Amino acid sequence: MTGCDDAALRELVRANPGQATFEEYALARDTICALAPCAILIFGVGRDTAVWSAANSGGDTRFLEDDERWIAEARHHHPEATIERVRYHTVRALAALSMRFPSLRRITGLPPDVHDGAWDVVLVDGPRGTRWHTPGRVASIAAAARFVRPGGFVLVHDCHRLVESRAADHFLGREHRVTQVGSMRKYAAPAHAAPITGVSDP
Numbered sequence: 582m583t584g585c586d587d588a589a590l591r592e593l594v595r596a597n598p599g600q601a602t603f604e605e606y607a608l609a610r611d612t613i614c615a616l617a618p619c620a621i622l623i624f625g626v627g628r629d630t631a632v633w634s635a636a637n638s639g640g641d642t643r644f645l646e647d648d649e650r651w652i653a654e655a656r657h658h659h660p661e662a663t664i665e666r667v668r669y670h671t672v673r674a675l676a677a678l679s680m681r682f683p684s685l686r687r688i689t690g691l692p693p694d695v696h697d698g699a700w701d702v703v704l705v706d707g708p709r710g711t712r713w714h715t716p717g718r719v720a721s722i723a724a725a726a727r728f729v730r731p732g733g734f735v736l737v738h739d740c741h742r743l744v745e746s747r748a749a750d751h752f753l754g755r756e757h758r759v760t761q762v763g764s765m766r767k768y769a770a771p772a773h774a775a776p777i778t779g780v781s782d783p
């Protein structure tokens with residue numbers, strides 16, 4: 582069994598109810614396996630953490646997470662995973678303002694090598710984004726648009742939600758949508774880096 586077989590995903594879906602479907606995970610897994618070994622950045626940890634590391638065997642797989650409880654859980658089950666604690670400085674209720682003002686999209690705690698254009702694949706499945714008074718995903722989606730290398734791919738989960746759907750089209754470009762399976766949407770980063778309107782964080 583390798584990290585690109587269906588068996589690991591089927592087990593994940595069985596053990597992790599209420600998260601992505603098999604088909605949604607498979608879209609991300611297939612994107613990774615087509616490029617592996619490569620550099621993958623993932624916003625959000627969970628019971629899926631080991632699956633992404635296995636799919637990118639021999640590559641660099643990095644996780645960014647804001648919730649200490651989930652960091653502890655992921656480190657307990659996957660001590661080999663590289664997880665960085667980050668902080669967001671806005672809440673989902675301010676999504677519209679966060680789209681306009683870069684200062685609201687700040688993410689602190691990023692390691693220095695998490696920088697623009699450095700990642701082949703970026704998967705956005707965090708922060709949780711389900712409550713109005715906790716961080717939404719405008720900041721992580723905008724950051725993903727910067728961090729992906731030209732010609733790479735960004736996957737955004739939960740695009741059935743308005744905040745994720747709008748922020749993803751705004752920062753990644755609706756014209757760069759490759760496909761959507763369930764609520765997992767895949768974007769291609771332009772082959773030649775071009776400034777994306779509204780994401781020029783200071």
Ligand SMILES: C[S@@+](CC[C@H](N)C(=O)[O-])C[C@H]1O[C@@H](n2cnc3c(N)ncnc32)[C@H](O)[C@@H]1O
Pocket residue numbers: 597600601624625626627628629646647648651706707708709710
């Ligand atoms: C949608 S969850 C990420 C789920 C994860 N990618 C998965 O497939 O299991 C977004 C955030 O919620 C928290 N989280 C992780 N797994 C969770 C779970 N099974 N149930 C509830 N929250 C979870 C973490 O803080 C994570 O960054």
